[in-house]
Amino acid sequence: MQLLGYDIGSSSIKASIVDAESGLQIAFAQSPEKELTIQSPRKGWAEQDPNVWWKHVKATTARLLDSDNVQKEAIAAIGISYQMHGLVIVDENKEVLRPSIIWCDGRAVDSGSEITEELGEAYSLSHLLNKPGNFTASKLKWVKEHEPDLFQKIFKFMLPGDFIAMKMTGQINTSVSGLSEAILWDYKKHGLATEVMHAAGIPENVVPEIFTNFGQHGKLSERAADELGLPSGILLSYRAGDQPNNALSLNAMDPGEIASTAGTSGVIYGVTDKPLYDKQSRVNTFVHVNHNEDLQRYGVLLCINGTGIQNSWLKNEVFNSELDYRAMNERAESVAVGSDGLSIIPFGNGPERILQDTDTGAYIGKINFNRHRRAHITRAAHEGIAFSLCHGLDIMQEMGISIESIRAASSNMFQSRVFRETLCNCANVPLDLYETNGALGAAIGAGIGAGIFSDREEAFKGLQKKGSVDPDPKQRDEYLRAFDEWQLTLKKILETEA
Structure with missing residues (x-):
């Protein structure tokens, strides 16, 4: 028996086949070979x-x-994993009405602020565990206000994974965790956040049917089967946003278990059994994949938008595509901790949540033309992402999230020794690395949702640990000094923005 998982990213689409008996990935593919284009008309x-x-x-x-x-x-x-917080809208013929407004789009910040103002901060935080911010509900409000004729044609709105599920099954539905990431789930009512809908002027009939993450979400239609080259009737049994799914792929399902990823975005995702929230919504709380009323599980998500795009920018613009990422990682290792005073603030990919949706842009500071070379810039970039995550970890710990270790897939920026050691030493916790990916996690989720695995132990029997990194007492003070300097630079930038 085999399980098929898809990871619908903004950079590429990945797919994995897992052997259900061993739990191991036996095939993997992705498309396109180069990154998908993100359009930015404004x-x-x-x-x-x-x-x-x-x-x-x-x-x-x-x-x-x-x-x-x-x-x-x-x-x-x-199973399907997908880029979170995007907005897809279709008409009654299930035709797409406009391009998807994806996760890193910043246009709806003001729309979210207006919803918060109408509901009140106290209500938003106690019922939604977040301010509506720049999430899917706010994006839908933006469409209503700026594209009213198009808004009138909406039959249903969806998240990116819901759209792919619709293409596969012909049915339109969503999940509880999906609505929570859209800021359309009321944690006190355990139901749709109708007050947000009313405040945004969104009719409730545009909301898809609501399912749990695991279960029967439909079967592969004959039409989709023909397009995909697969047999019809295969059960679609799991769906989750990429970060809850990344946590699942790392078997992070219970309180105190922490997952991280550093691909397109840099993320720390902490599981808790308490509906915690940050009063400033700098980190965000969503429903985790295994949440239900009897076993409450929430995921507190810290996200840095300017992660993968910064590394890509360095490769293409600083190194003129002369080096691949592995060679860039090696260059970064040739420079000492702290990058000889060079500092990079990596917020160059739109508004950042940990800065309360402020769009500061990225900064490269304290360059000395006599000392600094491209290797210094690379190390400073990797340190900057790790420092950003540690800045957010401080917020999570203030909320009451316990962080004893961090789990991550041995991929993307975790292949950089500089990044791994900076994160590990600044957070002062061990870092455990595993052989997994989002598509593999979606396949495992499909097996859980279809009842193929008898328990959690069986589902994750194929999860393989690749190594670990422990804080280094001899160098930790150096990392902390560099982190302090980075935070001072960030503070000055934010004061200037204010």
């Missing part, structure tokens, strides 16, 4: 065509099926 905007995601789902599936290990008739269930 400053601060970020859009993608959902039909392009579907095009690459088909291309990825075709590549996956070329593997000798894949037996398409043996695929028992499908």
